[in-house]
Amino acid sequence: AQKVTQAQTEISVVEKEDVTLDCVYETRDTTYYLFWYKQPPSGELVFLIRRNSFDEQNEISGRYSWNFQKSTSSFNFTITASQVVDSAVYFCALSDLGDTGFQKLVFGTGTRLLVSP
Amino acid sequence: EAGVAQSPRYKIIEKRQSVAFWCNPISGHATLYWYQQILGQGPKLLIQFQNNGVVDDSQLPKDRFSAERLKGVDSTLKIQPAKLEDSAVYLCASSPKDRYNEQFFGPGTRLTVL
Numbered sequence: 001a002q003k004v005t006q007a008q009t010e011i012s013v014v015e016k017e018d019v020t021l022d023c024v025y026e027t028r029d030t031t032y033y034l035f036w037y038k039q040p041p042s043g044e045l046v047f048l049i050r051r052n053s054f055d056e057q058n059e060i061s062g063r064y065s066w067n068f069q070k071s072t073s074s075f076n077f078t079i080t081a082s083q084v085v086d087s088a089v090y091f092c093a094l095s096d097l098g099d100t101g102f103q104k105l106v107f108g109t110g111t112r113l114l115v116s117p
Numbered sequence: 118e119a120g121v122a123q124s125p126r127y128k129i130i131e132k133r134q135s136v137a138f139w140c141n142p143i144s145g146h147a148t149l150y151w152y153q154q155i156l157g158q159g160p161k162l163l164i165q166f167q168n169n170g171v172v173d174d175s176q177l178p179k180d181r182f183s184a185e186r187l188k189g190v191d192s193t194l195k196i197q198p199a200k201l202e203d204s205a206v207y208l209c210a211s212s213p214k215d216r217y218n219e220q221f222f223g224p225g226t227r228l229t230v231l
Contacts, residue, residue, distance in 0.1 A: 004159075033218045043206060045160070045222040091159050095218050100165075100173045103218055105150075107159030 002027050004094050006108035013082050014116055021077045021111045023092030029053075032096035033103070034068065034075040039110070040088040048090075051075065082115045089113070119143065121223035123209050129229045135197040138226045142191070142211030148172075149186055150220065151194050152208040160208055166192065196228075204230045 003026040013019045025034065036048040049059065051068050059066045063083075067076045079086055089110045098104040122141040130136050142149050148167055152160035163182065165173040168189040177184070181200070186192040196203055206225040213219060 035218075042224075043227070044224045045208065047221075050218060093159070098173075099175075102148075102165065102167065102172045104162060104165070104173065105220060107161070109157070109159050 002106040004108035010112040012114045029096040035093040123223040133198040140209030146211035147214035148212045150210040154206040
């Protein structure tokens with residue numbers, strides 16, 4: 001069965017600190033996709049990144065970086081030099097074929113990040 | 118390109134009342150999803166349509182929830198009768214045919230059941 005675990009419920013940091021959000025996943029499929037979404041107070045889910053299971057290269061996009069490790073079933077997200085605008089709830093998600101044969105997106109419970117000035 | 122549209126944005130009803138939400142996906146997107154997001158939790162898939170057919174409704178409480186996607190375009194989700202535990206944000210998403218991993222989310226409808 002698919003499962004995504006985000007053990008950190010809430011993280012508080014001061015601006016300019018680096019912060020890492022953890023994500024651990026479970027799936028029986030060998031082909032799957034991992035995602036990170038940002039949900040600011042406005043409520044809309046903002047797509048940040050998608051990785052497929054065959055691409056373990058880490059990725060950097062500006063202040064954001066992602067560390068995908070299949071050996072530990074983890075897909076962690078790091079924000080470097082955090083800013084107040086980074087305050088939001090961040091969701092890790094997994095998509096695989098599941099039981100229907102169609103890709104099904106399963107979300108973790110989210111990590112609330114609070115960045116104070 | 119216009120995004121996924123949802124209405125209303127907010128709705129307050131009393132328990133046992135009925136409510137309906139509307140979603141218009143991105144033009145040309147074959148797959149449409151309804152998610153329920155309870156406060157403090159991640160979104161949970163309620164139902165997935167491929168064109169106007171249901172692909173997955175395994176987590177839809179069918180005794181009170183119903184959804185349809187007539188003509189394979191926009192969709193409505195209905196709750197009848199509502200319970201207190203239905204208070205949540207209902208998110209609609211759509212994805213292009215054969216690119217199921219590219220889900221675009223709407224702004225959601227926040228439902229409060231009193």
